[in-house]
Amino acid sequence: MIKLKYHKLILNKRIYNEGDYIYVYMVGRIGNVMFQIAAASTLAKKHNCKLIAIPALYKVSEPDNCLLIEYLQQFKKTILRNVDICIKPPTIYRSAYFEPYFHYNPIIYLPNIFIKGYFQSEKYFNRNLVNELFRIDDATSKVINDKYGEILSLPGITSINVRRGDYLKLSDYHPICTLDYYNRAIDIIGRDRPYLITSDDLNWCRKNFVGDYFYFADYTSPTYDLYLQTMCKNNIISNSTFSWWGAWLNNDKDKLVISPKKWFGPKYAINDTKDLIPSEWIKT
Numbered sequence: 001m002i003k004l005k006y007h008k009l010i011l012n013k014r015i016y017n018e019g020d021y022i023y024v025y026m027v028g029r030i031g032n033v034m035f036q037i038a039a040a041s042t043l044a045k046k047h048n049c050k051l052i053a054i055p056a057l058y059k060v061s062e063p064d065n066c067l068l069i070e071y072l073q074q075f076k077k078t079i080l081r082n083v084d085i086c087i088k089p090p091t092i093y094r095s096a097y098f099e100p101y102f103h104y105n106p107i108i109y110l111p112n113i114f115i116k117g118y119f120q121s122e123k124y125f126n127r128n129l130v131n132e133l134f135r136i137d138d139a140t141s142k143v144i145n146d147k148y149g150e151i152l153s154l155p156g157i158t159s160i161n162v163r164r165g166d167y168l169k170l171s172d173y174h175p176i177c178t179l180d181y182y183n184r185a186i187d188i189i190g191r192d193r194p195y196l197i198t199s200d201d202l203n204w205c206r207k208n209f210v211g212d213y214f215y216f217a218d219y220t221s222p223t224y225d226l227y228l229q230t231m232c233k234n235n236i237i238s239n240s241t242f243s244w245w246g247a248w249l250n251n252d253k254d255k256l257v258i259s260p261k262k263w264f265g266p267k268y269a270i271n272d273t274k275d276l277i278p279s280e281w282i283k284t
Helices: 030-046 068-075 127-133 138-152 165-169 179-189 202-208 222-230 241-248
Strands: 003-006 021-026 050-055 095-098 113-116 158-162 195-199 214-216 234-236 257-259
Touching: 021 030, 030 050, 030 068, 030 113, 030 127, 030 241, 050 068, 068 222, 138 195, 138 222, 158 179, 158 222, 158 241, 179 234, 179 257, 195 202, 195 222, 202 214, 222 241, 234 241, 241 257
Parallel strands: 021 050, 021 113, 095 113, 158 195, 158 234, 195 214, 234 257
Antiparallel strands: 003 095
């Protein structure tokens, strides 16, 4: 059942004291946050109101080990430059909406509403709005083209994103994509294509992806890694929202995107992922 709570709205004077707003609660790392912002921004645009993003007051786990608001600072001038983030939000809201299921479920809008959920489906988005919201900034584009321009110009260049890092300790929730999965995906794209690998474990990647057609993004940051994926012809993603966004923001109309069939481990088996992967992507 959809949970709705109604309260008298009291606004913190340090933010705003009039108008109609949507407050979205941010949780997770940047990939999760982008889903939350994208869904809330689309809702705000539809109802002609303003969006305020509120970070959860908890620590992001290793390797970051910091408060979420501190973690998000690195994206302030890039991925999140078009987002208003409020550290001290209103403590009471006129209305609230809590996502009832993992799969797509239309958000019920009410004025001055607080929304909380993962909203992990493109069905929540206005594509043009979200493309512009997360469009690469000029400074990041220059750095990437200066460093990787020659590789990105190779015909058929395909990104491979390998997520390991924190997943090594979370396999019951987020199983690591196997080398067999990546080999199947490469077979679909073609063995004669160049591949650019982004990862939080490049040492493992260098040992397991061997050949002259593999390139490694070693001058990197989360921002560069995400936008590098968007600038490739095709994308092979891992079971990661960060990786998902790298492929989704790739605006090549003829792109191939390969995704793992298995997204979650047994501890998250209750989550129905039927709306997570766009229909035109290939699951293997």
